[in-house]
Amino acid sequence: MKAMVLNQYGDDAEFTVTDVAKPSVSAGHVLVQVAASSVNTVDTMIRTLGEALPLSPALPAILGMDFAGTVVEVGEGVTGFAPGDEVYGCAGGLADLQGALAEYMLADARLIARKPRNLSMREAAALPLVGITAYEGLQRGGITAGQQVLVHGGSGGVGHVALQLAKHFGARVYSTGGGEAQLDLIQRLGAEPINYKTEQVADYVAKHTDGKGFDLIFDSVGGANMANSFEAAALNGHVASTVAMVDLDLSQAHFKGLSLHVVFMLIPMLHNHKREAHHHILNELTNIVEAGELKPLLDEQRFELAQAGQAHARLQSGQAMGKVVIDV
Known part of the structure; x- marks a missing residue:
């Protein structure tokens, strides 16, 4: 088979x-003919940082975590899938797991689910990593109907999904963005846009929550922005962060009694730990998509398999609006 190595x-x-040799199907796994793969920031980090990241595969490596495709073979013990099924998931491209930038990939059946019928292969490939991350963060933050939820970075890959899922769960959703295009997208997706470049945290907390703070904050920006999340949170509120690699004074979180949830969705893949949780979340996402309450946004530029490097460059440029997808 052809692969980008x-x-x-x-x-x-x-x-x-x-x-390269086409993988052979094994117990608990399915062999998938890949139709599309999306590029995530972690994919570009692996390519550039390599061994500096403990999750990078040994060279020569086939990257690509997210995919959508068709099952062609089913391994021993797999009961939920059959040849011909259209599936999607985040199941390779790190550690010892071959990635999706190839015509075929071997996928653990616990890491995949039935593709939403109302999404194209390209759209489905854009969803798994960001969808699982957003779903996990909101659930761990205890989201309930009627809450005021703030999503930092609501026009980004994870953020635009978290925003839609928060609405699905019945929350009143607000989201930060930094430019006209970002703010317009946030509004189109049904959230109240907040321009973080012109509005101070104290100002938008006062404006939207009467100074009480937001019940739940999903912070897809992270890093130093976590301090803004702590400031914007209500007493005993919840903050879910996808980027917590930062030195930070937790005094404000202490005096407000905040709960911090660090979301690192690659743990099941890296450690073979509770992988069935990803199958469950993907099934839930399929139901939400088919109910018309979630749709991934794709960047306008298209890339073929041989243009994987250009697709990575597009994401790294910061100019993409929506997920960058590679047609395999």
Whole structure:
């Protein structure tokens, strides 16, 4: 089969079209003919940082975590899938798991689910990593109907899904963005846009919550922005962060009695730990999508498998609006 292979890591690392052996199906797994794969920030980090990241695969490597495709073979013990099923998931591209930038990939059946019928393969491939991340963060934050929920970075890959899921769960949703296009998208998705470049945290907390703070904050920006999340949170509120690698004074979180939830959705893949949870979440996402309450946004530029490097560059440029998808 054809695959895009990395033979070295680094800022200038290039993908090479290579003929490699098609994987053989194994117990508990399915062999999938890949139709599309989306690019996530973690994919670009692996390519550039390589061994500096403990989750990077050994070279030569086939990256690509997210995919949508068709089951062609089913391994021993797999009962939920059959050849011909259209599926999606986040099941490779790190550690010892072959990625989706290839014509075929082997996927643990616990990491995939039936593709939503009303999404194209390209749209479905855009959803797994960001969808699981957003769903997990909101659930761990204890989201309930009627809450005031703030999503930081609501026009981003994870953020635009978290925003839609929060609405699905019945919350009143607000979201920060930094430009006209971002704020317009946030409004189109049904949330109240907040321009973080022109509005101070104290101002929008006063304006939207009468100074009480938001019940739940989903922070897809993270890092230093976590301090803004703590400031914007209500007493005994919840903050879910996808980027918590930061040195930060937790005094404000202490005096407000906040709960911090760090979401690192790759744990089941990396450690073979409760992988069935991802199957469950993906099934829930399929139901939500088919109910018309969630739709991933795709970047306007299209890329073929041989253009994987250009797709990575597009995401890294910061100019993409929506998920960058590669047609396989």
